[in-house]
Amino acid sequence: MSQLSGTATGGGGENLLFLTDEQLRKGIEAMFFAYRGFTADPDRILETMDYGRAHHRAVHFIHRSPGTTVSNLLGILGVTKQSLNRVLRTLIDDGHVRSEKGRRDGRERHLFLTEKGEAMEKSLSDAQRARMRAAYRAAGPVAVQGFRQVLEAMMDPGLRDYYNRLRDGA
Amino acid sequence: MSQLSGTATGGGGENLLFLTDEQLRKGIEAMFFAYRGFTADPDRILETMDYGRAHHRAVHFIHRSPGTTVSNLLGILGVTKQSLNRVLRTLIDDGHVRSEKGRRDGRERHLFLTEKGEAMEKSLSDAQRARMRAAYRAAGPVAVQGFRQVLEAMMDPGLRDYYNRLRDGA
DNA sequence: AATTTACGTCAGCCTTGTTGACTTTCCAAG
């Protein structure tokens, strides 16, 4: 590490004019530990119902975009249809998701949460939002703005498009 | 969505005085998509060497804290010793990691990267840092500050302690 | 001397990802 960074503000080391490997490494570790926290609460709930993170992801995006198709979901989640199908199968069998044949295009299946599914989604996202809300409150509005900016810049372009399409109401 | 937020700045909707479920959901999705980007580059490299994310995590923290013990690593990674051992076993067999019996406490095993291991770590972290650096550059120093603040607030307290201990040089 | 700690390992199980092959259904273009 160069002596140059010795001039940065003591404790925090917030001088980001040059992005040292040190500072980048801290960001990497922050992502790692924060993601653990991010998933911890829903994970605990999912465990009690014999579901996993994969189910949560599917439920989240079906809730977010009711009537979305399977191939749409495949694109968002980035898994194979066999993998998704296994998860979707159990969700449908358990009465959390309803699959409806497309009226315009009969090959497509449009996915919806049932009332039961919506209730489950709510319990999962309530837990996740609670932590997010606490973090937002603790960090403040300016930090939240920066948080989102950095995350968006980290996404793969293709996924960023998905993200923005969702954001603007797909 | 209440009409009240209609007064927020047009495009961004950055009024975060009340944390709506909408805004929190965007943050949740941002975490999801960004984490995918975060792991994408190392994942591609790891694939070529028959390693997975688990190996990357182990290598990262051994590089970060050379001489760290197995139980230390267990605490940081939050997996069982059987799970970690499987990964560690292959890393040692492949000559990426060296395990050294403790001199003060002979029960402990201190873990180090070999030269080969350091080289691998560098190729992985170079890739990950490149994306992080680009994101930091794109978002700017203020955003980076906020990014870190929110992430830290999202961590579980126990993991936050680990994070800070690492941060301040363990 | 007995107990506890740190580590390693065997065996078996589960989730969630993968590939490959095959079928059904249906839209659209020739």
Place this chain on the structure above:
DNA sequence: CTTGGAAAGTCAACAAGGCTGACGTAAATT
């Protein structure tokens, strides 16, 4: 109207990487 290709579902087999439980060994602690 036929045919090609897209969307979906399914079967089978496999791998990574989690997990639990049980057991063994060396070394520190009491």
